[in-house]
Amino acid sequence: MSDNQEANSGGLFKRFAESMNRGAPMNPSDDRGRMKQVMDNLVLHLHPAKVAKPSIKFTYTWGLGGLALLLLVILVITGVMLMFVYTPDPEHAYQDMLNLKTDVWFGQFMRNLHHWSGNALVVVTLLHLLRVMYTGALSRPREFNWILGVSLLVLVVVANFTGYLLPWDQLAYWAVTVGVSLLQYVPLVGDELAYFILGGPEVGAATLTNFYGLHLAIVPLLIMGILSFHLFRARKDGFSIPRKIGEAQSERVERITTIPHLVSREFIFALAATAVLVVWAILIDAPLEEAADPNHSPNPAKAAWYFMGIQELLLHFHPIFAAIIMPAVGLTMLALLPYMEHTKDGEGVWFHSKHGRRLAVLGLITGFVGTTLLVIADEYYINLPEQLPSLPTIISNGWVPFAWTMAGLWLYWELLRGPLKAAISEARQSMFTLILTGFVVLTIIGVFFRGEGMALDWPW
Amino acid sequence: MTDENGLTRRRFLKTGWYGLGALAVGEGVYVGYRFLSPRIGEGQFGGIFDAGRVDEYPPGSVTLFTEGRFYLVRQIDGGFLALYRQCTHLGCAVPWDAEQQKFVCPCHGSNFEQDGAVLNPPAPRPLDLFAVTIENGTDIRVDTGQKTQRDNTDGTFAVYPEEIP
Ligand code: HEM
Numbered sequence: 001m002s003d004n005q006e007a008n009s010g011g012l013f014k015r016f017a018e019s020m021n022r023g024a025p026m027n028p029s030d031d032r033g034r035m036k037q038v039m040d041n042l043v044l045h046l047h048p049a050k051v052a053k054p055s056i057k058f059t060y061t062w063g064l065g066g067l068a069l070l071l072l073v074i075l076v077i078t079g080v081m082l083m084f085v086y087t088p089d090p091e092h093a094y095q096d097m098l099n100l101k102t103d104v105w106f107g108q109f110m111r112n113l114h115h116w117s118g119n120a121l122v123v124v125t126l127l128h129l130l131r132v133m134y135t136g137a138l139s140r141p142r143e144f145n146w147i148l149g150v151s152l153l154v155l156v157v158v159a160n161f162t163g164y165l166l167p168w169d170q171l172a173y174w175a176v177t178v179g180v181s182l183l184q185y186v187p188l189v190g191d192e193l194a195y196f197i198l199g200g201p202e203v204g205a206a207t208l209t210n211f212y213g214l215h216l217a218i219v220p221l222l223i224m225g226i227l228s229f230h231l232f233r234a235r236k237d238g239f240s241i242p243r244k245i246g247e248a249q250s251e252r253v254e255r256i257t258t259i260p261h262l263v264s265r266e267f268i269f270a271l272a273a274t275a276v277l278v279v280w281a282i283l284i285d286a287p288l289e290e291a292a293d294p295n296h297s298p299n300p301a302k303a304a305w306y307f308m309g310i311q312e313l314l315l316h317f318h319p320i321f322a323a324i325i326m327p328a329v330g331l332t333m334l335a336l337l338p339y340m341e342h343t344k345d346g347e348g349v350w351f352h353s354k355h356g357r358r359l360a361v362l363g364l365i366t367g368f369v370g371t372t373l374l375v376i377a378d379e380y381y382i383n384l385p386e387q388l389p390s391l392p393t394i395i396s397n398g399w400v401p402f403a404w405t406m407a408g409l410w411l412y413w414e415l416l417r418g419p420l421k422a423a424i425s426e427a428r429q430s431m432f433t434l435i436l437t438g439f440v441v442l443t444i445i446g447v448f449f450r451g452e453g454m455a456l457d458w459p460w
Numbered sequence: 461m462t463d464e465n466g467l468t469r470r471r472f473l474k475t476g477w478y479g480l481g482a483l484a485v486g487e488g489v490y491v492g493y494r495f496l497s498p499r500i501g502e503g504q505f506g507g508i509f510d511a512g513r514v515d516e517y518p519p520g521s522v523t524l525f526t527e528g529r530f531y532l533v534r535q536i537d538g539g540f541l542a543l544y545r546q547c548t549h550l551g552c553a554v555p556w557d558a559e560q561q562k563f564v565c566p567c568h569g570s571n572f573e574q575d576g577a578v579l580n581p582p583a584p585r586p587l588d589l590f591a592v593t594i595e596n597g598t599d600i601r602v603d604t605g606q607k608t609q610r611d612n613t614d615g616t617f618a619v620y621p622e623e624i625p
């Protein structure tokens with residue numbers, strides 16, 4: 001009552017400002033007023049009115065989900081700006097990129113900001129996933145939100161990939177050629193699928209039209225839809241509460257009002273992140289090579305960096321395994337991770353427990369050493385199709401190394417569950433670490449250590 | 461009516477609704493798919509190319525048709541092959557290396573023989589073929605809409621001009 005009376009008094013400006021928040025006062029003097037303000041404001045009501053004090057600790061979330069959100073906002077703004085100076089047509093696209101440098105005020109800056117935010121979003125989304133994984137915040141009731149999150153990760157990668165073609169330079173043309181060609185290895189429908197996406201037999205004007213539509217409309221709409229659901233669930237499920245190793249899950253935690261405690265932190269963090277991005281975009285130009293030339297492939301032709309792990313796998317496994325089966329199995333297992341167990345034992349604790357931490361480090365080391373050694377061995381010593389000449393390559397270079405890899409992983413799992421006495425969630429975490437590290441190592445090798453003809457080479 | 465009957469009717473209707481729903485989704489997907497399907501114009505890549513006369517190509521020659529994206533290969537024995545220029549590994553444009561007498565893919569190091577056979581992985585299969593026809597014993601036509609994938613080069617894929625007496 002008194003709130004409303006206060007709100008309705010005062011000048012026109014004050015009344016106007018307060019009317020945006022359904023009459024809540026702009027500078028509430030008590031907690032009740034601050035909570036009301038959160039609930040009555042469209043943007044702020046993504047938050048609960050009060051939050052558990054430990055949950056807003058920066059070193060718990062590292063602000064990663066929020067950072068992803070910020071990057072998305074920057075991407076939308078810069079992306080819409082770029083729309084006005086870009087024509088999705090092979091005749092003009094590349095010239096438009098050059099014009100950004102010379103004819104458009106702040107053109108290169110806008111492109112840089114869009115480019116770097118897009119790439120940063122892939123990294124930040126992945127780091128956010130890691131944060132959730134290693135703090136055990138994926139268990140019940142958040143399993144489904146984890147699945148939404150994995151969908152967002154996939155969409156973020158698709159958004160990047162479809163945007164990659166638009167500059168229509170050599171990098172774009174051949175990365176998309178190589179990337180879409182991966183699809184041709186899908187059994188039965190692969191050729192058809194690649195043809196459909198390209199809008200023809202190879203990358204051309206129709207491909208550019210398709211990718212433009214996907215990049216500007218379909219993917220962003222899907223991201224917005226799923227992201228709303230994701231944020232809704234993050235709030236509904238109740239935010240996980242951090243603990244120290246060994247500390248019990250306490251019934252009562254102190255709750256503080258979102259304004260000012262959380263909102264001010266978010267604001268400062270967003271400002272700092274924006275500043276870093278802007279400086280980055282001023283200093284470092286987004287790459288642009290020669291105009292696309294369908295007659296000359298560069299040597300080597302590399303996919304976009306987030307696909308280099310898969311391209312590296314292709315050097316070691318038959319394409320059906322490298323491009324289809326292994327990524328599909330990996331992604332499915334990633335999505336279903338939270339359904340492996342019911343308990344919330346590890347929730348809110350970094351790496352679950354002391355033992356969990358040791359086992360995660362073991363996974364890291366095993367993944368790093370194992371993958372590196374296997375890549376080197378395969379490069380110089382192993383040539384399965386030659387060593388097993390009587391078998392078709394899908395067996396000698398597909399089933400054989402795949403079975404060995406699976407056997408290795410199974411052995412590691414048994415080791416964890418048996419002699420190393422890992423609980424399910426500790427074993428899951430260690431296994432996840434091993435596989436992820438392997439993928440990261442493959443990506444790094446692919447990006448930095450592959451030279452001409454994709455031979456192993458030093459980057460310097 | 462017994463409970464059981466009631467349940468059956470309900471189940472029947474429910475299944476019906478699911479069925480109709482699935483049908484509607486299917487229709488939507490089909491309409492979308494057909495709407496977005498690629499359109500290939502006449503005379504573009506994907507159509508038939510006139511590749512000239514048989515006697516323009518000495519045995520052992522490899523000739524690039526840039527527009528048609530294929531190499532017309534005349535084998536030593538006189539047979540013709542039209543090899544699609546796209547690498548069977550990941551789709552790069554494969555140049556012919558006349559010095560080494562083989563196709564060398566710049567992207568990830570696949571090598572192919574003159575007839576398209578794989579000399580060097582990672583390419584999983586020989587270069588693809590377009591259909592070659594020789595009309596009146598001399599005029600070569602290549603149909604870039606008809607592509608053949610092959611697992612090996614054992615069979616005879618080459619097309620020979622008929623001897624005109
Ligand atoms: C476009 C990408 C994404 C955006 C913008 C986003 C945004 C957010 C935000 C703002 C939060 C709340 C606070 C925080 O942790 O910072 C959150 C929480 C959460 N996210 Fe995401 N997210 C994204 C992708 C993902 C991915 C890839 C996963 C995992 C597969 C994931 C799983 C979760 C879960 C389980 C929570 C609840 C965490 C808890 O209660 O501790 N999200 N997300």
Ligand code: FES
Nearest residue numbers: 547549550565568
């Ligand atoms: S595309 Fe030719 S070797 Fe990879």
